[in-house]
Amino acid sequence: MKAWLRASPDSHKNRPVNRGRTITPGARDRAMRTHHVAALAMSIVLAACTHASLGARAVTGESPATEAPPPAAIEPAPAAESPTAPAPQPAASPSVTEPEGGAANVATPAAAPSESVPSASSQSGAASAKPRPAKQATAPKTAAVSPAPAPAAAVAAATAAALPPSKAAGPPPLDLKGLEQRLRDTRAIGLFTKLSLKNQVDDLLAQFKAFHQGQPGLTVAQLRQKYELLLMKVVTLLQDGDPALASAVSSSREAIWEVLTDPQKFAAIGYST
């Protein structure tokens, strides 16, 4: 300990001695090289940091733009629907199976006892306002697979193309036709299963049709429960074999619900029993 205390003043004393040395040109060059290398490394690191921060800004800058397209996107898809189109989409309730209760019922309280359809859709829209930004990350896959043939969809696509690149990269519109085709084409579920799902989708659509016609029966909350249950079945069946499609279906949950609960949008999909 004492030796160390003694040594440190000595080493301290050595420094002024070093400062007093005469600096040779070679030593100066070496020092300059060291400084140049350090400066180069610092500039590279700074450039990398700047690039990374710019990239992060670009990504976050897209999120505000992504919120605009979905509402406009919901309308084109229903217009493109054929009478058979709604069947495979995640929207059916088990006709054979009894309603199993609230296992899948997350949003039921939001849609609860209101009987009028407009209020129901507005409620669901309000309820869906929060989860949407999270869902939009997976949505692009849907539009990339199948183009919407409807003129309205073409207009939406043209609008998206006219936007700046950062905005055009936002979430695509709800493409019911594309989702339907992907469900038809997926090999994650078998033929019997697809047919069973289609039966259940048809049953739920029939119940929605009865609801919109004012027939006494199910309430919005009950329809929402059945819808959630069926959607959960679809996602469960898809998530192992076709996770991309499962994600697309799951992310379209609220948009599809809006189509189902809005009488005009529901009529536009052309469902008939």
Place this chain on the structure above:
Amino acid sequence: MPARSILGLCGLTLLGLTGAVLAQAPSTGTDLKATIALNGFPCDKVVDSKRNADSDYTATCKDGNRYRVYVDANGRVVVKKL
């Protein structure tokens, strides 16, 4: 050594491709199991299935329950417990 490595890599690639192809096509048992479950019946696993006709199967589940799964004239999938 390089030849062995290349052969091993090719073998692994083929195995991976085979797995992917197999994963894409669900077996009849898997399809029947999902169908039975979708229609509200319990079935952990289909251990045996017999084809009666087109779109008409008899499935035996692991718990011993047997179901007839078929498509009726209206195009609906029907599951009947036997």
